[in-house]
Amino acid sequence: xxxxxxxxxxxxxxxxxxxxxxxxxxxxxxxxxxxxxxxxxxxxxxxxxxxxxxxxxxxxxxxxxxxxxxxxxxxxxxxxxxxxxxxxxxxxxxxxxxxxx
Amino acid sequence: xxxxxxxxxxxxxxxxxxxxxxxxxxxxxxxxxxxxxxxxxxxxxxxxxxxxxxxxxxxxxxxxxxxxxxxxxxxxxxxxxxxxxxxxxxxxxxxxxxxxx
Numbered sequence: 001x002x003x004x005x006x007x008x009x010x011x012x013x014x015x016x017x018x019x020x021x022x023x024x025x026x027x028x029x030x031x032x033x034x035x036x037x038x039x040x041x042x043x044x045x046x047x048x049x050x051x052x053x054x055x056x057x058x059x060x061x062x063x064x065x066x067x068x069x070x071x072x073x074x075x076x077x078x079x080x081x082x083x084x085x086x087x088x089x090x091x092x093x094x095x096x097x098x099x100x101x
Numbered sequence: 102x103x104x105x106x107x108x109x110x111x112x113x114x115x116x117x118x119x120x121x122x123x124x125x126x127x128x129x130x131x132x133x134x135x136x137x138x139x140x141x142x143x144x145x146x147x148x149x150x151x152x153x154x155x156x157x158x159x160x161x162x163x164x165x166x167x168x169x170x171x172x173x174x175x176x177x178x179x180x181x182x183x184x185x186x187x188x189x190x191x192x193x194x195x196x197x198x199x200x201x202x
Binding site for chain 2: 010012013015016017019020023024027028030031032034037038041042045048049052053057058059061062063064065066067068069070071072073074075077078079080081
């Protein structure tokens with residue numbers, strides 16, 4: 001006989017983060033594909049920097065930083081709520097009894 | 102007669118951030134296009150959440166949060182340097198005298 005444990009499978013924030021985890025690998029591939037388009041500009045900039053400043057500038061890291069910053073600024077398109085949803089009040093409108101015991 | 106002011110146009114971090122600002126609008130459009138691909142999954146999840154938890158769950162905000170989190174996790178592909186480059190030492194290997202006075 002199973003005990004009635006309340007597991008938060010219905011927490012929407014948890015559900016959405018599980019979905020995010022599933023989508024992430026494919027999303028990352030798409031992001032890599034997008035960056036391929038901009039690589040020529042970053043490479044050109046790296047070249048200019050080496051010409052102007054010197055070969056000791058870590059341009060690989062600068063490019064990596066620029067990619068990360070592009071993603072960071074893209075997040076502004078998806079603003080956080082004023083009242084951040086951390087744990088939405090779970091009000092089950094339909095209390096389903098799915099206990100099979 | 103111009104005074105010799107040292108302006109940090111050669112700061113690589115500044116240069117790269119200027120480039121990032123130029124690329125950002127186009128990059129954002131590409132990101133929006135990528136998200137269009139995943140919208141169906143997010144919509145379906147929102148529908149399920151409303152079914153299971155209730156119509157009062159702010160699924161629009163959950164979707165926005167999920168998009169932002171996808172971008173945040175994508176940043177892991179572009180790790181920060183152990184010694185963060187804030188201001189690279191400017192060692193101009195070629196001191197060009199471009200003063201026209």
